[in-house]
Amino acid sequence: MSDQRRPRVLVTRRIPEAGLAIVRQAAEVDLWEGELPPPRDELLRRVAGMDGLLALLTDRVDDELLDAAGTGLRVVSNFAVGVDNIDLAACARRGIPVGNTPGVLTEATADIAFALLMAAARRLPEGHDFVREDRWTTWGPLLLLGKDVAGATLGIVGFGRIGQAMARRARGFGMRVLYHSRHRASPEAEAATGAEMVPFETLLASSDFVSIHTDLNPSTRGLFGREAFARMKPGAILVNTSRGPVVDQVALHDALTSGSLFAAALDVTDPEPLRADHPLVGLPNCLIVPHIASATERTRDAMATKAANNLVAGVRGQPLPDPVPLPAAG
Numbered sequence: 001m002s003d004q005r006r007p008r009v010l011v012t013r014r015i016p017e018a019g020l021a022i023v024r025q026a027a028e029v030d031l032w033e034g035e036l037p038p039p040r041d042e043l044l045r046r047v048a049g050m051d052g053l054l055a056l057l058t059d060r061v062d063d064e065l066l067d068a069a070g071t072g073l074r075v076v077s078n079f080a081v082g083v084d085n086i087d088l089a090a091c092a093r094r095g096i097p098v099g100n101t102p103g104v105l106t107e108a109t110a111d112i113a114f115a116l117l118m119a120a121a122r123r124l125p126e127g128h129d130f131v132r133e134d135r136w137t138t139w140g141p142l143l144l145l146g147k148d149v150a151g152a153t154l155g156i157v158g159f160g161r162i163g164q165a166m167a168r169r170a171r172g173f174g175m176r177v178l179y180h181s182r183h184r185a186s187p188e189a190e191a192a193t194g195a196e197m198v199p200f201e202t203l204l205a206s207s208d209f210v211s212i213h214t215d216l217n218p219s220t221r222g223l224f225g226r227e228a229f230a231r232m233k234p235g236a237i238l239v240n241t242s243r244g245p246v247v248d249q250v251a252l253h254d255a256l257t258s259g260s261l262f263a264a265a266l267d268v269t270d271p272e273p274l275r276a277d278h279p280l281v282g283l284p285n286c287l288i289v290p291h292i293a294s295a296t297e298r299t300r301d302a303m304a305t306k307a308a309n310n311l312v313a314g315v316r317g318q319p320l321p322d323p324v325p326l327p328a329a330g
């Protein structure tokens with residue numbers, strides 16, 4: 001990039017002003033104003049000649065897109081902590097740094113995970129429909145019985161920042177907490193959360209609730225399939241706020257209709273959006289919300305600020321404040 005001109009960047013959706021203002025200060029911005037993601041051909045056309053790309057988890061960043069961008073592209077900044085929409089190896093081969101937004105969405109995401117856990121345990125959506133549909137005739141000793149949270153065991157799969165924040169909430173609610181993760185948490189983190197690391201199979205067999213907080217990678221894709229559901233405690237509840245493809249939804253549907261699982265509560269699905277006629281949507285014991293775990297005003301402002309700072313640093317050729325580790329370029 002010549003020093004004479006301002007860098008040009010593509011921002012693939014309107015993000016909070018907190019971030020846009022930072023980007024506009026530093027660069028000429030092509031902002032995709034659509035409510036839906038830019039269609040692929042539009043994305044490929046607009047990215048051509050850009051110095052920076054601020055992408056969303058709905059944009060696939062791969063060889064094709066990077067080729068379309070051309071050799072001037074200096075940074076890909078994702079407006080998310082998850083980066084499974086980005087081919088990191090393709091970025092590494094071109095020497096393009098990738099940024100994400102860790103840390104700022106931890107508490108908001110754990111809040112939604114715990115809200116989903118509570119809602120599924122106590123059948124809140126069913127209760128809400130019951131009243132709305134005017135089916136409430138009296139107080140009933142057997143009406144809408146759910147599962148106790150206090151005293152139950154929560155198994156957390158993936159014990160990074162968000163998994164640990166979930167554990168802190170669970171501890172406050174009197175739950176026993178187990179976790180399974182690639183790496184053992186620090187003694188301080190284990191002490192703060194009271195969580196105990198166990199093998200995956202032990203977690204499945206011992207937990208009344210299982211909450212998924214792993215990233216999506218080849219080893220976690222389909223991790224919750226028939227075999228995992230068969231190992232789970234009868235009547236357990238599954239919560240997923242990570243990525244949809246970690247769960248095999250056909251197997252989940254069978255586990256929910258056979259009664260082997262009591263309920264599931266999902267913030268993420270495969271695909272997204274999940275259409276209203278999808279078999280899971282019609283199940284009374286499956287609560288689904290539209291990938292809103294980080295959707296609070298403060299959190300989205302903070303994500304926008306981080307994504308903007310990564311973008312600006314990248315177009316200036318500076319180290320990104322929040323770089324994603326890239327695989328060695330082969």
Ligand code: DGY
Nearest residue numbers: 079080081082105294
């Ligand atoms: C993320 O950041 O990866 C979430 O899924 C969206 O906030």
